[in-house]
Amino acid sequence: MSERWFALALLLPRKEAVAASLELVRLGATGVQEDYPPGHTPRFRQPWDKGPPPKKPRNVLLRAWFSEKPATLGVLEGMALQAPTWEIQDAQDWEEGWKKNFDTLVISERLTITPPWKPVPGAVVIEPGNAFGTGDHPTTRACLRAIDRYATPGATLLDVGCGSGILALAAARLGMVAEGVDIDPDAVRAAQGAALENGLDVAFSTTDVADIAGPYDMVVANLYAEVLAELAPQLLRLSRRFSFAGILADRAQLVRDAFASLGNPEEELETDWVSMVFV
Numbered sequence: 001m002s003e004r005w006f007a008l009a010l011l012l013p014r015k016e017a018v019a020a021s022l023e024l025v026r027l028g029a030t031g032v033q034e035d036y037p038p039g040h041t042p043r044f045r046q047p048w049d050k051g052p053p054p055k056k057p058r059n060v061l062l063r064a065w066f067s068e069k070p071a072t073l074g075v076l077e078g079m080a081l082q083a084p085t086w087e088i089q090d091a092q093d094w095e096e097g098w099k100k101n102f103d104t105l106v107i108s109e110r111l112t113i114t115p116p117w118k119p120v121p122g123a124v125v126i127e128p129g130n131a132f133g134t135g136d137h138p139t140t141r142a143c144l145r146a147i148d149r150y151a152t153p154g155a156t157l158l159d160v161g162c163g164s165g166i167l168a169l170a171a172a173r174l175g176m177v178a179e180g181v182d183i184d185p186d187a188v189r190a191a192q193g194a195a196l197e198n199g200l201d202v203a204f205s206t207t208d209v210a211d212i213a214g215p216y217d218m219v220v221a222n223l224y225a226e227v228l229a230e231l232a233p234q235l236l237r238l239s240r241r242f243s244f245a246g247i248l249a250d251r252a253q254l255v256r257d258a259f260a261s262l263g264n265p266e267e268e269l270e271t272d273w274v275s276m277v278f279v
Contacts, residue, residue: 003067003090004088004089004090005030005065005066005067005088005089005090006065006066006067006068006069006086006087006088006089007063007064007065007066007086007087007088007089008024008029008062008063008064008065008066008073008084008085008086009061009062009063009084009085009086009087010024010061010062010063010064010073010076010079010080010084011037011059011060011061011062011080011081011082012059012060012062012076012079012080012081013058013059013060013079013081014056014057014058014059014060016079017034017060017062019079020062020076020079021034021062023074023075023076024062024064024076027066027070027073027074027076028066028067028068028070029064029065029066030065030066030067031064031065032062032063032064033062033063033064034060034061034062034063035060035061035062035063036057036060036061037057037059037060037061038061040057059081065089069086103115103118104118104120104123105141105144107141107144107145107148107170108148110148110174111124111144111147111148111170111173111174112124113126113144113166113170114126115127116197122173124166124169124170124173124198124200125194125197125198126164126165126166126169126194127194127197138245138270138271138273139222139245139246139247139273139275140166140167140222140245141270142243142245142268142270142273142275143167143220143222143243143244143245143275144166144167144170146220146243146275146277147167147170147171147174147176147218147220147243148170148174149277150218150241150243150277150279151171151174151175151176152175152176152217153174153175153176154175154176154177155176155177155217155218156176156177156178156215156216156217156218157171157176157177157178157179157216157217157218157219157220158178158179158180158181158212158214158216158218158219158220158238158239159171159178159179159180159181159219159220159221160180160181160209160219160220160221160223160231160235161181161182161183161221161222161223161227162180162181162182162187162188162191162204163182163187163190163191163222164187164190164191164194165180165190165191165192165194165195165202165204166194167180167220167222168180168191168202168204168220169191169194169195169198169200169202171218171220172195172200172201172202173198173200176217176218178202179202179203179204179205180202180203180204180205181204181205181206181207181208181209181212182204182206183206184206185206188204188205188206191204192204209231209234209235209238210234212234212238214237214238214239215237215238215239216238216239217239217241218239218241218242218243219235219238219239219241219242219243220242220243220244221235221242221243221244221245221246222244222245222246223244223246224246224247224248224251225246225247225248225251225252225254225255226251226254228244228246228247228254228255228258229254229255229257229258232258232259236259236261236262240262240278241277241278241279242259242262242276242277242278243275243276243277244265244275244276244277244278245273245274245275245276246273247273247274247275247276248272248273248274249269249272249273249274252267252274252276255276256276259276259278262278263278265277265278266278266279
């Protein structure tokens, strides 16, 4: 027989969330999750936003999971804004379920990205972790397509904001001399580990873009439009060929203007994301 969980949903004022969470744990909850109440769309502060952060709703939806349903919720009954709801959930193999979100990504006949549990000969192996870049996001895929299109063995490439290192590693797999930089030391360590696992000689570091000498045959960056525009003076001295992604459609003009000296870029639009290649 499969294991079952008793899942509780409890709507209450936000000011009661901490006390209610502690009470749920005392009652035997194995996990508690704070969520937005029905009818509220999450709003997150973006790097380009100014002023105070978005206000959170006055109420909060607490979700809790129990291996055994408690006989009573006690004081929580008085906190709740409406009757608590229960449902029974079958236990899942969470590890295997998580892995299903990451599959083999074929960019071309010569470039494939794969997680370690689905090895493919000659592929770049990326293990999902605490650094952005597994190939599942449209911005990463756009840069990978550009690298595959323009990669020349022996040419040099710089990956700015390298994250997991996937772009520089893909370039190296295609014969380029690649390196990557990121301001996050954890991302650099993840990228270095991926390079070792793939047997690829790629240098990753936290070197500031302003301290990089260059030039490079190609620079790739999967970053917000605002960051790309700010870095433009430094990037333009490093190369004349760029592949950019991570650009929200309504901010694409910032990047076009910042790199106007290169002429009009090749552009692709996928969902709300624009990718650009300046050649």
